[in-house]
Structure formats: structure tokens, C-alpha cells
Ligand SMILES: Cc1cc2nc3c(=O)[nH]c(=O)nc-3n(C[C@H](O)[C@H](O)[C@H](O)COP(=O)(O)OP(=O)(O)OC[C@H]3O[C@@H](n4cnc5c(N)ncnc54)[C@H](O)[C@@H]3O)c2cc1C
């Protein structure tokens with residue numbers, strides 16, 4: 001089926017909805033709604049709304065459309081590309097959509113599903129799933145939900161929600177509209193793979209409920225949306241091929257694609273996601289391992305080998321380049337407590353960090369294949385750090401986070417002298433077979449330029465973050481031009497210009513490296529079909 | 545061939561005799577505790593709420609293990625043995641010791657040990673050491689367990705075994721041809737250096753600022769080391785001296801201390817006036 005009907009929601013008097021009016025008041029008392037983690041400069045806003053249900057949201061959409069006021073949808077504003085930063089008009093914060101709506105076991109899919117409003121954070125969702133307490137469900141849920149909740153609690157298995165964007169304060173709706181990824185994407189795929197149903201409010205104020213597996217594009221690549229009055233809107237999907245990597249650039253496209261995938265990752269330009277149903281996955285106790293290696297190249301070799309060996313199934317594989325370890329060593333000299341780990345050994349010239357399933361009770365854990373790989377790459381399992389107690393898992397996770405934080409603090413310090421400086425962080429990914437090539441390219445360019453840089457991140461997905469830390473404006477200029485070269489190279493190798501942060505407002509200049517004018521036009525056509533007044537999220541992703 | 549083999553055996557024999565002669569033995573008593581920063585007590589039963597709380601090796605015991613291993617690294621030829629009395633699941637605290645580098649471990653687990661107070665705990669540990677370890681040179685313990693918090697087990701153990709003790713050590717060294725141990729200990733007014741003859745007992749109140757991390761190899765190898773589980777029957781001990789029956793004290797009630805708000809705050813926004821008020825107050829109470 002390629003047709004879907006949108007519904008009207010119970011209407012609400014617009015005047016009763018909580019709203020902060022005027023730029024001055026917003027800037028004075030609600031300034032955090034004007035920015036996100038990208039720190040991109042906003043262009044002001046006249047209204048800030050806090051709708052608490054679909055009725056209110058619908059009334060806002062309709063009233064703003066009447067007044068021709070553009071709307072910026074605001075989640076938890078942890079985005080890194082300015083998606084939630086307003087360029088005038090109204091800000092609609094969805095933070096009041098914070099309820100858990102249901103829990104059920106799907107017999108056909110053989111999985112547990114949780115339904116929640118879009119404002120629930122990923123941190124809460126995971127805590128609730130793992131601790132098996134869902135606030136409000138046991139009191140407010142239906143009899144059926146209560147029965148499922150009992151069954152879920154009684155089950156000996158622990159479940160979790162795999163998508164783990166490093167910033168767990170992100171809202172569910174935000175992560176769905178950016179198709180957020182994280183370290184675990186290596187094993188479990190991005191957010192897209194875990195979304196089973198969404199409700200989306202279109203610019204018209206009507207709502208689409210889109211379960212996965214019900215509404216597919218015709219062979220000619222079309223969907224038809226029929227509104228409550230019977231008006232039909234045809235949507236023709238773009239024809240570009242998606243990179244075979246993890247990807248957050250551009251809207252999704254595939255032959256006979258599912259309509260739900262058009263909205264996932266569309267950065268809120270087609271509608272506001274109000275509810276999401278996601279699937280949970282069985283949790284296994286892990287051991288975290290930081291394996292030290294004698295060089296960056298050996299670390300790359302170890303990743304290639306780890307991926308090939310099917311009996312070893314890491315939850316994720318992360319990377320610390322030689323320069324990254326040096327930066328952490330400096331940090332340890334300054335304040336060992338911040339890093340929270342013993343001194344990084346002198347022999348360590350790079351490291352890979354991964355989690356493996358581990359049973360602390362078992363005597364016959366067999367990790368001989370891992371040992372072989374590590375030895376082939378010039379190291380031994382004795383040259384590693386490992387831990388499996390909860391407090392150690394947290395400590396290792398922190399060890400992963402201190403690196404970007406350290407880079408940020410260096411930049412902040414330099415900014416005091418040169419305010420125009422900022423960090424140049426790449427978000428490029430390439431297909432598996434291109435990992436060694438892109439690494440060699442990165443390294444040769446950076447070393448030739450003599451810039452200060454570190455590399456780290458999701459190497460399992462060939463998604464290495466290169467952070468250039470400029471010391472002067474000249475270096476920043478040079479860094480920017482190198483960044484462009486990297487983006488071109490990644491795309492030429494079949495990769496993406498944005499693996500997880502999205503395009504938003506600040507990565508648009510790279511968009512044209514990846515997509516032709518024709519392809520961009522096709523994306524714009526979808527936007528115009530779904531939001532003819534161009535009301536939603538102005539400035540995001542597409543220039544129209 | 546045969547001669548060869550005999551030779552080897554005699555060499556081995558000689559070596560084991562020699563080892564007996566020179567190898568020091570350090571026993572480290574460790575306790576498993578709930579990982580708690582904020583202790584919650586069930587008001588009805590007066591016991592700790594342990595549900596949903598992870599169990600860890602008591603941090604002060606970890607310092608004792610670190611110190612034992614440090615001595616081994618520094619002086620060589622030292623055997624380290626971890627001993628714990630606790631329920632079967634306390635074996636995970638001992639495995640942690642083995643991962644850190646301790647040579648072998650013994651868990652004293654028996655329903656008959658349940659309900660031990662600090663005396664019964666110390667007595668059981670002492671009997672286990674006598675029955676199973678025989679000669680030893682040094683016992684290391686933590687300053688206190690972060691759940692029971694009494695800091696009594698160490699001193700009691702040394703009294704029962706009749707060996708000298710140093711409490712609250714922050715650093716130690718072996719002296720007198722490894723026949724003595726000298727420790728720096730924390731006291732209220734500063735530090736004190738104390739030396740005792742071995743065999744003796746030292747409790748540790750400080751360790752490295754950052755907890756050590758094991759390698760994955762150490763974690764895997766730890767599971768192949770000796771972890772013996774002993775019961776009351778393995779100890780030469782009278783049933784009456786065990787567990788609840790062997791306890792000299794009984795916890796009648798546990799309650800959080802009442803917070804007394806008797807402090808007096810002097811407004812410091814105007815420093816000179818504040819100083820005058822303060823002096824007046826001190827004079828009134830005859831402090832100055
Ligand atoms: C330290 C740090 C680390 C990060 N690491 C990662 C990472 O590893 N992987 C990753 O993918 N991202 C990462 N991010 C980026 C960010 O956390 C994610 O993009 C997240 O998905 C954004 O969620 P949010 O609720 O904060 O959305 P916002 O920032 O509020 O919004 C993001 C975009 O989605 C739109 N939007 C928000 N809610 C909705 C909705 N309900 N319906 C329609 N559109 C909506 C907004 O208009 C905006 O365009 C990181 C951010 C930080 C600060």
C-alpha cells in the first residue's frame with residue numbers, strides 16, 4: 001500500500017496554550033531555547049510555545065501557518081549542527097511530550113516494544129527499560145499494558161534500547177528525526193533500525209500514524225497522503241543512492257521504501273514526530289577493553305581483523321590515535337582525577353576500545369581468537385585495560401568522553417586570545433573496504449600541514465572523528481580547506497559527509513559535495529509537497 | 545635418564561625447601577561490601593538495604609591488596625593470599641583480588657558463620673589462618689569496611705593471634721632484613737612512624753589516588769588461579785564460637801544519627817562587625 005490517511009486531532013483553543021511572546025522576553029528568560037550544542041548564532045524568535053499534546057501542537061501549526069510565521073521544532077537541543085536553532089519565527093519546544101505510553105510484546109516480531117512521547121530522553125528510556133520500572137504505566141496503563149508490564153518484570157532477561165548517541169540527554173523525537181547513531185551502531189545499526197511506529201504532525205496540523213511495514217512507495221517511487229477532507233498529496237521520493245555507510249546526510253531513499261523511513265532522519269523539515277514506538281534488545285553483561293597497540297596503523301589493522309573474525313562480536317569499536325593518547329597523557333599530568341585512569345603506559349602508541357560479552361562467573365571464557373589478532377598486530381592482551389564491574393564500565397565510558405572534552409577545553413582556552421577560532425571536527429564515514437585508504441589520506445594531509453590534531457571515535461563504522469585544533473586563524477583556514485578535501489575524498493570512496501551529526505544549518509556547504517543539483521531538487525520537491533507553506537524548520541538541510 | 549629425573553626431583557625439592565625458607569607470606573583479609581555512597585537502612589529491620597546495589601571489594605581492602613602487591617613487586621619472593629569470610633557470592637571480591645595479582649584466595653563460606661559480629665568474624669578468620677595457612681609473615685587488612693564501619697576486625701584479629709599491629713598505615717617498608725615492618729600512620733596531629741616485629745598485622749587507610757585497572761589477560765588468568773572454599777568443618781573451631789552464637793555483641797537497633805543544629809552563624813557581610821561579635825561570643829564563653 002502506498003496510500004495513507006492523515007487524521008485531524010481534537011482541536012484546542014490556541015489562546016489557552018502556554019506561550020512566551022516577544023524576542024526580549026525569550027532572550028532574557030529562555031535563552032537556552034535559542035541555541036543548541038553547535039553554538040551556532042540564532043536569528044531571533046518571536047514566540048516560544050510549550051504544547052503538551054497533539055491538540056495544542058496542531059492549533060499552533062494552524063495558527064502560525066495563518067500568520068505565515070515559520071516554526072523551529074525544538075527537542076533537547078543537544079544537536080551539533082544547529083537544527084533546533086531558530087532563524088526567526090516561532091520555537092515549538094516538545095519537552096512537555098514526556099510520557100511513556102505503552103509496553104507490549106509483539107508476537108510476530110518477537111520483541112518488546114515501548115511507546116513513548118517524543119520528549120522522553122534516551123537516558124530515561126534506557127534506565128526504565130533496564131530497571132524495569134516505567135513511571136506512570138502501572139497506574140495509568142490499560143489492563144493489557146499492566147499485564148505486559150508484569151510479564152516484562154518477571155522475565156529474567158534484561159533489555160535495553162541500543163541507540164546510544166554519546167549525549168544521552170537527547171530526546172527520543174530528536175534522535176528519530178536525526179536518525180542518531182552512537183558507538184553501538186557498529187553492532188545494532190542507527191536509530192532507524194529500532195523504530196517500529198511513529199506519529200507525525202504535518203504542517204497542516206493533521207497527524208499521520210505510520211507503523212513500519214504498512215506503507216511502501218510504488219515502483220515509480222510515490223506515496224499518496226490523503227487528508228481528512230479527502231484531498232490527495234502525491235510525494236515522489238528522491239532517486240539518489242544512499243552511501244553504504246552509517247549516514248545522517250540527506251533524506252532517506254530506496255526503491256519501494258517504507259514511508260516511515262522518509263521521516264526518520266529528515267531533521268524535522270517534513271513534520272513533528274510526536275510519538276515513537278521502539279524495540280528493545282536483550283542485554284548481556286560486557287567487559288570493556290582498551291587494547292593498546294604499537295602504532296595507529298596497527299590499530300587500523302586490528303579493526304579490520306576484528307571485523308573479519310565472526311566469532312568475536314564487539315558491541316562497538318572505538319579508536320584513540322597516537323596523538324589522542326598524548327593529549328590524554330598531558331591531561332593526566334595536569335589532573336589524573338579527570339581522566340580517572342592510571343597513567344597511560346609509555347608503550348601505548350594507539351588504542352582500540354571495545355565491549356565484548358563476558359560472564360564473570362564462567363571459568364571457560366575463550367578469547368583465543370582475540371589474543372591471536374592482538375598478537376598479529378604487535379601487542380598482547382597483557383597490554384590492555386579491562387573491567388566489567390558497573391563502576392568500571394562507567395569509568396571506561398568516561399575515558400572515552402574526556403578526549404572530546406579535553407579538545408573542547410583547549411579550544412575554549414585559545415578562543416580567549418583569538419575569539420574567531422573554533423574546533424574543526426569531521427563527521428565523515430566510508431565503507432569498510434575504504435578504511436585503510438581514508439586513514440592514510442587523513443594522516444598524510446594532516447602531517448604535511450603540520451597542524452595539531454587528534455583522531456578518535458567510531459572506527460568500527462569507519463567513522464573516525466578528526467579534530468583539528470587550530471592555533472591561529474591561518475591554521476583554521478588551512479584546516480577548513482583540508483576538511484573539504486577530506487569530505488570530497490570520503491564521498492569519492494562511497495562514504496558520507498555526515499555519518500551522525502546531520503546537516504542542519506551548518507553542514508549545508510558540504511551537501512553539494514555529496515548530492516547533485518538534480519538530487520537536491522528532488523529532495524526539495526518532497527519538502528514542498530509535504531510543507532507547501534515552507535513553515536517547518538526554515539534553514540535546515542535544504543536551501544529553499 | 546633415571547638419574548636425570550632424580551636430579552630434577554631433588555632440585556625441585558631443594559627449591560621448595562629454599563622457597564619455604566625465604567619466601568615471605570602475606571595474608572590479606574578482604575570483605576565484600578555493597579557499593580554505596582549513600583547508605584540506606586530498612587527502618588523496620590534495621591539492616592542495610594542491599595537490593596539493586598552492586599557488590600564490590602571494600603575500598604580499604606583494595607588498598608591492603610595494593611600494598612601487598614607493591615611489597616611483592618619491590619622485595620620479590622612474596623606469596624600473597626586473600627582471605628574472606630562471607631556468602632558464596634563474596635567469591636567475586638576474591639576474584640577481583642586475583643585479577644589484581646594476588647596468588648591464591650580462600651573463601652570461608654558456611655551458613656554457620658552467618659550473623660557474626662566483629663569478634664566472631666575476627667575469631668573465625670584467626671582460626672582459618674591457623675588451620676589453613678600455618679606460618680605467615682604479615683597480615684594486611686583495610687582500615688574499616690565501608691558498610692559495617694567499625695574498624696574492629698583488624699585489631700581483634702591481631703589480639704587473637706597474639707601478634708603486634710599498626711593501624712591506619714599510609715605507607716610501609718620492610719626493615720631489619722625483612723624481619724620487621726615499618727609504617728607511616730595517620731594520627732590526628734599528623735603522621736607517626738612505627739615499627740613492629742613480624743609476624744604482625746597492618747591496617748591500611750590510604751591507597752593510590754586512582755584505582756588500578758587490570759589487563760584483560762589478568763582478568764582471564766585470575767579465573768584459573770586457586771580459589772578455595774572452606775567451611776566451618778575445615779577449621780578447628782567449636783560450634784559455639786561461630787556466627788550468631790559466637791558473637792559477643794548484638795545490634796539492638798540501627799538508626800541514623802540525629803542532626804543537631806546547634807551552630808551559631810555570624811553574618812560576615814560586614815567583616816569588622818562580625819569579628820567583634822565573634823570575639824564577644826568567645827569571651828562570653830571564656831574561650832579567650
Ligand atoms: C557531546 C555530544 C555528543 C553527541 N554524540 C552524538 C552521537 O554520538 N551520535 C549522534 O547521532 N548524535 C550525537 N550528538 C548530537 C545529538 O545528541 C543528536 O543529534 C540527537 O539526536 C539530537 O536530539 P535532541 O533531542 O537534542 O534534538 P535537537 O537538538 O533539539 O534537534 C535536532 C533536530 O531534530 C529536530 N527535532 C527535534 N525534535 C523533533 C521532533 N520531535 N520532531 C521533528 N523534528 C524534531 C530539530 O528541529 C533539529 O533539527 C551529540 C551531541 C553532543 C552534545
Ligand SMILES: Cc1cc2nc3c(=O)[nH]c(=O)nc-3n(C[C@H](O)[C@H](O)[C@H](O)COP(=O)(O)OP(=O)(O)OC[C@H]3O[C@@H](n4cnc5c(N)ncnc54)[C@H](O)[C@@H]3O)c2cc1C
Pocket residue numbers: 573574575590591602604605608627628629630658659660661662663665669684685686687688689690691692693694695696697698795798
Ligand atoms: C552496627 C552493625 C550492624 C550489623 N548488623 C548485621 C546484621 O544485621 N547482619 C549481619 O549479617 N551482619 C551485620 N553486621 C556485620 C558484621 O558484624 C560485620 O560486617 C563484620 O563483623 C565486620 O565488621 P566491619 O564490617 O565493621 O569491618 P571492619 O572491622 O570495619 O573491617 C576492617 C577490616 O577487617 C577485615 N574484615 C572485616 N570483615 C571481614 C570479613 N568478613 N572477611 C575478611 N576480612 C574482613 C577487612 O580487611 C576490613 O577492611 C553488622 C555490623 C555492625 C557494625
